[in-house]
Structure formats: structure tokens, C-alpha cells
Amino acid sequence: MNPLSTEDIETYQRDGVVCLKNVLDVEWIVALSEAIDADIRNPGPMHYGYEGDAGFHGNQEIWQLYDACRQYCLESPLPDLAAKLLDSDSVTFYFDHLFVKEPGATSVT
Template structure:
């Protein structure tokens, strides 16, 4: 099935640009699973979460009761947010199913010309409409313990 989703020209685009748009690669079941996973994650961010509000309030690492209390005690949690969180596939079933049962690993492997794809890190970055917090530029490769063209 993935062979029909990923064409040789898609692989060429991926090799050249580092990304490719594969419209229709995921059926409605997987899109719904991702939506449900995001909703679960946003309603209960982990202790690793970074949350930035449009009003300038920032909460990085809700890893203790005081920080979590200050976050959940805010007057306006409905203000647009920019949220990042890590490795929630371990405790959010929809993320786990998406990563382990959907065709995404096979698609990634085909695009990279790899025989297998390993899950190293799962991160969400979610910026709500109206969130004016700038998205910080960064690059992860210098501190990731891997190298090569298939990363």
C-alpha cells in the first residue's frame, strides 16, 4: 500500500528538499487519532511541556506541584498558546497507535530508502490561532546521538 502512496518522484523531492507533501497518505482514522491525541495532550500537558501564552506568560517544565498549580490557576487559560511537549506516545493511546500501527514508519522508511525506521523522539509543537509568541528557531542535530543521511 505504501508503494502507491510514495512515488519515485516523491522520493526525489524528499532527497532534494528534506520534506515532501503526501496528500491522502493517512486515512480519516489516523487523522482522527492524531486530533484526539492532541486534545488529550493539550488538556493535560506533561511535566516536560513548555507552554507560552500570548500575554507573555511562559511555563517551562511543569515538573513540580507549584509550577503546575501556577499554570492551572491562571485566570485565562483560553488565551492562544504555543505548546511543546515530549514523548507523550508512552501515555496517550492515540499517539501510540498512530506511531506503531499507522503507515507513517513505513512511509518514512521508503522516503529515506531505509529497511526500518526507529522511533527516537516524539514531540508535539502546537501553535493555536492567534498565538503571537514567536516560534524560536533551533536545530536538534548537533546534540542528537545520530548521524547520516537517514536521520
């Protein structure tokens, strides 16, 4: 995992956006991928998709459905990274929203 650099923080504070690469270990990516695949196979109650476009899937509040998503939102390195970028002692998790758009999907997003 790459830590934040002073340049990353300065870029975020100046531009309001920064591209951070390699901030999650592969284990996080695998766990999230498995949870997302499970949600596509068995969508939760907040699921939606665009009619006629099997390549688009959306859902909300999946942190409540999958341990991997809850851990990603609350226990991964991301909350600490966000706090550092925002120069804050803490951050508050408010909401999650999953968007999956497969290659060839025709829906406009």
C-alpha cells in the same frame, strides 16, 4: 491513503524534502486530534508553554501517554513511508515533540 510515487521518492532524494498529501486516513487524524486535545486539557510532565500566551502548547514523549500517539508513531503508515523515502530496510523511532500554535497566538516559534 495515497501511496508513495516514484516521483515522491526522487524528489525526497534530490531535495531532502517532499510534500506528501493524504497519506493518513481520517481515522488517524481524528484519533490524534482527540489525544492532542486531551494533552492540552491535562498536560503531561514534559509540557511547556509560553507565559502569557494561552495559544501555544508544547509537550514531549506523548507517545508514552496516549495510545493513539503510540500507534501513530509505531503502527501508522508513516514508518513504512519513511523507510521507503530513505531507501532503508527499517527506521527507528527516537523521539516525539508536539507543537500546537492556535490562531492568534503571539509567541514566536
